[in-house]
Structures are given as structure tokens and as C-alpha cells.
Amino acid sequence: MKLPDSLWATSATPPADTPALTGKHGADVVVIGGGFTGLSTALHLAEAGKSVMVLEAGEPGWGASGRNGGQANPGWRMLPSEITQKYGRNRGPAVLDMLNKACDVAFDLIDRHAIDCDAERPGFVHAGFGQTGKAFLDGWIREWGELGVKVERHDRASLKTLIGTDFYPFAMRDPRGGHLQPLSFARGLARTAISKGATVHGNSKVDAIHEAGAGWRVTTDGGEVEAEHVVICTNAYSDTLWPNLRKSVIPVTTFVAATKPLDTDRLATILPGRHAVAETRRALHYFKLDRDNRFVIGGRGNLTNLKEPGSTEHLKRTAREIFPALEGMEWEYGWGGQVAVTPDHTPRLFKLANNVHAALGFNGRGVAMCTMFGTQLTRAVLGEDTDMPIEPIDIVPNHAFRQLGITWHLATSGLLDRRDVADTTAALA
Ligand SMILES: Cc1cc2nc3c(=O)[nH]c(=O)nc-3n(C[C@H](O)[C@H](O)[C@H](O)COP(=O)(O)OP(=O)(O)OC[C@H]3O[C@@H](n4cnc5c(N)ncnc54)[C@H](O)[C@@H]3O)c2cc1C
Known part of the structure; x- marks a missing residue:
């Protein structure tokens, strides 16, 4: 194959x-x-x-x-308190400790065996909209902070300096994360x-x-x-x-797109700290730069785009919304793969x-x-x-109907995400 x-x-x-x-x-x-x-x-x-x-x-x-997408993200999309609740008082701390060390295990292994894979560890930035996104990031900063992780809080202004866009109203930077050539x-x-x-x-x-x-x-x-x-x-x-x-x-098709290498002007403003970034949006996007300074963005398909090779036009559109300086940039690659989702x-x-x-x-x-x-x-x-x-x-449960469920989720996620973006903008006006 x-x-x-x-x-x-x-x-x-x-x-x-x-x-x-x-x-x-x-x-x-x-x-x-x-x-x-x-x-x-x-x-x-x-x-x-x-x-x-x-x-x-x-x-x-x-x-x-x-x-x-090559992002080495810390943790799961759950807060430490939710993990403790799910796994109980006896098992919970061991699961949390495992999650806390997962990025270390990967990056240490790369160092120890000198694996050449363009590994960088500038931290993972999680950027959000809406009350749900804010509550999740607040919880992450507080709860992982209590467990000794030095998570930074960012607002729209500091995020503009950190990652080069004022698209997101709030975010956190978790130092455990990074990225690599997968x-x-x-x-x-x-x-x-x-x-x-x-x-x-x-x-x-x-x-x-x-x-x-x-x-x-x-x-x-x-x-x-x-x-x-x-x-x-x-x-x-x-x-x-x-x-x-x-x-x-449940196998779900997701896509990644990459530009040609960015020129010096764009590089000065787009991801200047070379962070790995992901969103709290339900239909989330994530992005980073590769070794040769290509902008690489990933995300799910949309309603009419659930099979490989599929189209990555929706990712390119989103990339230009987040970083208007990408307007006119030539895109070189687009591909897809299967993610395994559990309820x-x-x-x-x-x-x-x-x-x-x-x-x-x-x-x-x-x-x-x-x-x-x-x-x-x-x-x-x-x-x-x-x-x-x-x-x-x-x-x-109901595995045969889950693909339909994912389709429905994609449809409703887009609407809920747009409402979150509008609510956040209104609240900050
Ligand atoms: C487009 C996309 C973007 C993603 N972005 C990120 C990201 O940025 N960060 C992140 O942390 N995760 C990301 N993920 C998820 C991550 O890639 C996967 O969780 C991870 O690679 C799964 O690894 P795995 O070894 O379990 O499975 P896989 O890498 O999928 O390997 C399974 C292998 O099993 C083989 N196989 C299947 N059946 C048989 C058989 N009968 N006999 C022999 N071999 C068989 C297949 O050929 C395949 O190579 C992404 C996934 C996709 C698809």
C-alpha cells in the first residue's frame, strides 16, 4: 500500500x-x-x-x-477533575500522572535515540471562543497549575504577540507541548x-x-x-x-493542508514563536509551521466532505480568517486520514x-x-x-448509526461555534 x-x-x-x-x-x-x-x-x-x-x-x-498534524499535545480534551471523576480516586491519580508525562516520554525518547524528526518544543497554545471554551481553558490553567504545570494565561493582545493573530479572545500556553514531522x-x-x-x-x-x-x-x-x-x-x-x-x-476522516514556505514578511508575524496551536471550537482547527516554514493546518471535513482524498478548501479559508496575511499564499499539499473517536x-x-x-x-x-x-x-x-x-x-453503542451521528455533530458544531464567536465578540464590545 x-x-x-x-x-x-x-x-x-x-x-x-x-x-x-x-x-x-x-x-x-x-x-x-x-x-x-x-x-x-x-x-x-x-x-x-x-x-x-x-x-x-x-x-x-x-x-x-x-x-x-504533527502536534504533540499534552493531556486529553478533559480537565484533571473530570479525569479523576471518570477513573475514581484510586486509578485517577495514576492516569493523570501518565497524561502529565506523555509529552516528556515522546520528546525524551526522541532525544535519547537521536530520532531526526524536526522535533520542537515551544509549547502548546490552546485558543478559544465562547463560554464553554473559556470555562475549559480557565479550568485547565487552574487545575494543571495546582498539579505543578506552569500554564500561562493569554488574552487577545498578548496572544497577538505570542502567535501573531488577534482572532482569538483568550488562550493558554502549556509548556509541555510541541510538534514534529510525524x-x-x-x-x-x-x-x-x-x-x-x-x-x-x-x-x-x-x-x-x-x-x-x-x-x-x-x-x-x-x-x-x-x-x-x-x-x-x-x-x-x-x-x-x-x-x-x-x-x-468510530473512524472519522480529517484533513491537513500546507502552504509553500512562507516568505520573510509573513514569517515575521505568523507564529513567530513557532508554537503548536489548537482551538477549543467543537469543529476545531490546529496549526503549526514545518521545518521549512510552511503553514500547516488541520481540521475535520465538513458535511459534504467526509471521505479521503476530499477537499481542503475549508481549511485554507479558515487559515486566511485567522491570519489575513496568508491571502494570496500558494497551497502546496492537502491530504486526509482516519482518526479513531470514542464516545x-x-x-x-x-x-x-x-x-x-x-x-x-x-x-x-x-x-x-x-x-x-x-x-x-x-x-x-x-x-x-x-x-x-x-x-x-x-x-x-449503536455503532452502525454513529457515522450519521458524526455528520449531525459536524452540522450542529458549526452553528454552535459561530454562536460562540458572536457571543464572545458581543461580550467584549
Ligand atoms: C489527519 C490527521 C491529523 C491528526 N493530527 C494529530 C495531531 O496533530 N496531533 C496528535 O497528537 N494526533 C493527531 N492525529 C491522531 C494521531 O495521528 C493518531 O492518534 C495516531 O497516529 C494513531 O497511531 P496508531 O499507531 O495507534 O495508529 P495508526 O498510525 O493509524 O496505525 C495503525 C496501522 O495499523 C495498520 N493495520 C491495520 N490493519 C492491519 C492488519 N490487519 N495487519 C497489519 N497492519 C494493519 C495500518 O496499516 C496502520 O498503519 C491526527 C490524525 C489524523 C488522521
Whole structure:
């Protein structure tokens, strides 16, 4: 399977050699899916002394990991108090601690293994409109602040200096976040996992998983592997390989567009601090600069644009609203990919059977979180305690109708977002 044309496919570091699986093999662990989650799991398991084989249908990074917006965002779209409430007094603090450290785990791993992926850590700016957006950002500043994170508050004027636009009335800057070239990161994870002893096979779509003695036999059309443990990391690209796994998330198509490199005049005003920025809007947009100073913006499709390759015209229009200086700028790339959404916007760590685990449902926040989940899956395989609860598989209720639900959500989100923008403007007038 060929990578889709994208900025990342053009500018990434070269891939490691990952030949297709042929013949019969044995391993301690077979990992299915070569995105951030599978590759981080393979790397951490190899470092723990396990023999690991990754089987990827395309090439490492072929899925969302090689197509995303490249933002390493801290946390989930939930406040610490909501997380404690969801996971309870016993589990909540461990989940919060895991969330707090997720960006560190990703950036430390990049440093430790010298992964060349244009990683920058100027912080993550979350910019908002409306009462809901303001309440969320106020809560974030207060609650993460109480947990020791030095989150800055910004208003329209200070934000203009920070990111170069007065489009948003309020925002926060969280120092934990940053951004990177995602396909280079995925390829770097693959290369590092291989250097630690893991084997990675591209063009190796797993078509079946069967019990075999005390372990499992995993087959592709070219070969098979017997392993004690199986870890499934197929996220939004999950198919019918394991019963009901694809029904545990709702795949949603989202898009990214990138300009040609900005000229010096535009660079002086657009994202001068090179921050990763995302909005609190329901139909949110997020943006950053790449290594060569291209403006890169991502967001969901709209009602008539829910399938790849789709159109990115709506993203370009929004980019010009936020930064009028982008008027006349030439756009060079546009592409799409699948995000795995769960009803409560939190990822899942499943035990599917004896020695079979899966992690998925990263809700568009996978750069740091999937890397962190590699450590969680490693602990699950090693039989150690995990921060995330390990749960039995959980199917999204009314899965067949959820795509319609997403369409409805997109329609209403746009209206509610426009009302929020108008309300905020009126309140500040
Ligand atoms: C357009 C877009 C923008 C995004 N922007 C951001 C962002 O800015 N910041 C952020 O944090 N997150 C972002 N995300 C989300 C993030 O990319 C994902 O959460 C993350 O990459 C998921 O990684 P993963 O390894 O779990 O899954 P993936 O990277 O999707 O990997 C799953 C892999 O499984 C393979 N596979 C599936 N079935 C089989 C099989 N039967 N056999 C073998 N292999 C199989 C697929 O080929 C695929 O490569 C974005 C996602 C998209 C699509």
C-alpha cells in the first residue's frame, strides 16, 4: 500500500528496510500495526529483552501516524477533575500522572535515540471562543497549575504577540507541548526498534489470528508467526481481524493542508514563536509551521466532505480568517486520514483474550499519547501494573448509526461555534 501524497511523505527521513514477512517464524510478541502505538510498544518490549515482530499492512507510519498534524499535545480534551471523576480516586491519580508525562516520554525518547524528526518544543497554545471554551481553558490553567504545570494565561493582545493573530479572545500556553514531522518520527521509531532487536515487516497485512498451543499463530499471505503474546495497534484502521475491535471506535476522516514556505514578511508575524496551536471550537482547527516554514493546518471535513482524498478548501479559508496575511499564499499539499473517536474522548487499553491486548481510540491526540501507550502495552505484556485500566472490549453503542451521528455533530458544531464567536465578540464590545 502506497503512502498518500503529503508534505510528510515528501519531506520525511528515509524509511528503514522493512521487507514483507515470508515463511514461518517464532517470537515472544507479535505486534499488529506499525504506527506510533505499535512501534513504541515494539521498541519498549525489545528494550525489556523480548523478541518482538511488528507486522504492518503498508509501511511503518502508513496510517494516521504518518499523516497527522504533527502536534504533540499534552493531556486529553478533559480537565484533571473530570479525569479523576471518570477513573475514581484510586486509578485517577495514576492516569493523570501518565497524561502529565506523555509529552516528556515522546520528546525524551526522541532525544535519547537521536530520532531526526524536526522535533520542537515551544509549547502548546490552546485558543478559544465562547463560554464553554473559556470555562475549559480557565479550568485547565487552574487545575494543571495546582498539579505543578506552569500554564500561562493569554488574552487577545498578548496572544497577538505570542502567535501573531488577534482572532482569538483568550488562550493558554502549556509548556509541555510541541510538534514534529510525524512520518519521520514513525520511521525513526521503526529504525530504533530494529536497532534494539525488534523485526519490522511492511506489506504484511495480518489476515488471521488463531490459538496455537499455549500461544497464538498470526498469518499473512506470505508467512506466519507463532508468539506467546499478540498486541493489536490498528486504531482507526482496524478491520474485522478481531471480532468487534473496529466497533470499539468510530473512524472519522480529517484533513491537513500546507502552504509553500512562507516568505520573510509573513514569517515575521505568523507564529513567530513557532508554537503548536489548537482551538477549543467543537469543529476545531490546529496549526503549526514545518521545518521549512510552511503553514500547516488541520481540521475535520465538513458535511459534504467526509471521505479521503476530499477537499481542503475549508481549511485554507479558515487559515486566511485567522491570519489575513496568508491571502494570496500558494497551497502546496492537502491530504486526509482516519482518526479513531470514542464516545467519551478517552483511549482504551483492552485485554481481548489471554495474552492478547489492544490499545486504540486516541481521538486525534496520538503523537504523545500513542508513544506513552507503548509503555502501557509493554507493562501489560510483562504482567506489570499499568496506569490505564485494562478493560474487556467495549463496543460503541449503536455503532452502525454513529457515522450519521458524526455528520449531525459536524452540522450542529458549526452553528454552535459561530454562536460562540458572536457571543464572545458581543461580550467584549
Ligand atoms: C489527519 C490527521 C491529523 C491528526 N493530527 C494529530 C495531531 O496533530 N496531533 C496528535 O497528537 N494526533 C493527531 N492525529 C491522531 C494521531 O495521528 C493518531 O492518534 C495516531 O497516529 C494513531 O497511531 P496508531 O499507531 O495507534 O495508529 P495508526 O498510525 O493509524 O496505525 C495503525 C496501522 O495499523 C495498520 N493495520 C491495520 N490493519 C492491519 C492488519 N490487519 N495487519 C497489519 N497492519 C494493519 C495500518 O496499516 C496502520 O498503519 C491526527 C490524525 C489524523 C488522521
